[in-house]
């Protein structure tokens with residue numbers, strides 16, 4: 459049997475869920491499939507105060523505020539010197555940010571999509587079978603666990619698959635990687651009784667930078683970001699992943715190490731790695747398809763823009779589909795151009811922020827960071843196979 463929907467969405471992170479909520483509220487028949495995070499908790503937990511307006515527009519702000527996430531009153535950065543630079547949300551317009559339990563946050567958004575009328579499948583993957591054109595719908599396969607795949611016909615497709623951008627690439631889109639940045643992260647346990655600092659700590663070091671946050675679970679997360687591209691890059695990556703490698707490396711970040719030592723934090727669980735570089739699609743939309751969130755463009759975690767942008771682009775994609783259905787032939791092109799402009803401005807801001815750290819101009823990481831997003835620094839990624 460073939461199911462027919464208006465919009466099929468691959469990926470139920472913040473981008474896909476936001477699009478599903480907004481489209482379902484328009485009255486569209488929406489299918490949202492989310493493959494899930496696998497064995498590990500998802501990384502990316504800092505929600506800036508400005509994201510509240512997007513959550514309000516989606517009608518989920520009260521739900522999120524009541525869902526046990528941790529209040530975050532700002533940032534404390536050792537960047538450019540060993541003196542702390544503090545940004546306190548007390549002086550901002552939007553109130554506090556949040557440190558999210560990402561699994562709960564993402565699941566809450568998918569539940570809101572379901573409540574708005576979307577058909578939501580957890581642990582499910584969408585795979586492109588045949589692309590449609592102006593008259594014929596796209597055909598995708600819905601894989602749920604070990605069950606036989608189901609065929610779905612959809613007038614519109616949304617790629618919300620995260621950094622893999624697998625659906626867009628299967629549709630022929632090019633992804634541009636503007637730099638190389640990897641994150642290694644781990645959870646710490648044991649210090650929650652005395653450590654109540656809900657701010658995001660950031661500390662620059664000679665070969666990269668660290669951040670750390672207190673999670674709603676009472677654990678502390680540490681993450682080290684670098685390009686690992688020098689001659690010793692591969693060996694360094696192996697070292698961080700072995701035994702207490704990441705914890706040992708934290709000694710190079712004296713402020714953060716002192717905080718962890720003072721409160722008796724200890725590493726717990728495996729070190730995980732993640733791609734954290736800046737990237738974008740050359741066109742985040744085409745014939746009745748759009749990409750949202752990290753699939754459309756990915757941000758350096760230093761910017762804390764990823765989740766808010768995923769929500770924003772999900773909302774905007776829903777508006778684009780609505781406008782197209784009303785006969786606006788420019789809507790998809792306008793969406794794609796707008797996202798490219800957003801990413802261009804972001805890259806400028808990001809370069810400016812990295813330029814504020816001037817202590818190690820000879821180190822490869824900081825020389826590279828000063829060039830983020832410049833054309834000669836960008837590489838095109840190989841297109842994906844024709845199926846997801």
Ligand SMILES: Cc1cc2nc3c(=O)[nH]c(=O)nc-3n(C[C@H](O)[C@H](O)[C@H](O)COP(=O)(O)OP(=O)(O)OC[C@H]3O[C@@H](n4cnc5c(N)ncnc54)[C@H](O)[C@@H]3O)c2cc1C
Pocket residue numbers: 467468469470471472473474491492493494495501502503504505506582583584585618619620621622624641643681732733734750751752753757759762763764765766768846
């Ligand atoms: C180290 C690090 C730290 C970060 N810190 C922050 C931060 O503090 N603040 C912030 O705002 N952002 C942060 N981010 C970025 C943030 O996590 C992402 O921007 C955000 O998760 C993007 O949401 P998304 O919905 O686009 O994609 P994702 O959250 O990646 O979700 C994509 C979903 O799609 C599923 N999927 C993939 N393919 C398919 C398919 N074919 N069919 C069905 N499902 C599929 C995946 O399983 C996944 O569940 C950080 C990122 C990194 C790497």
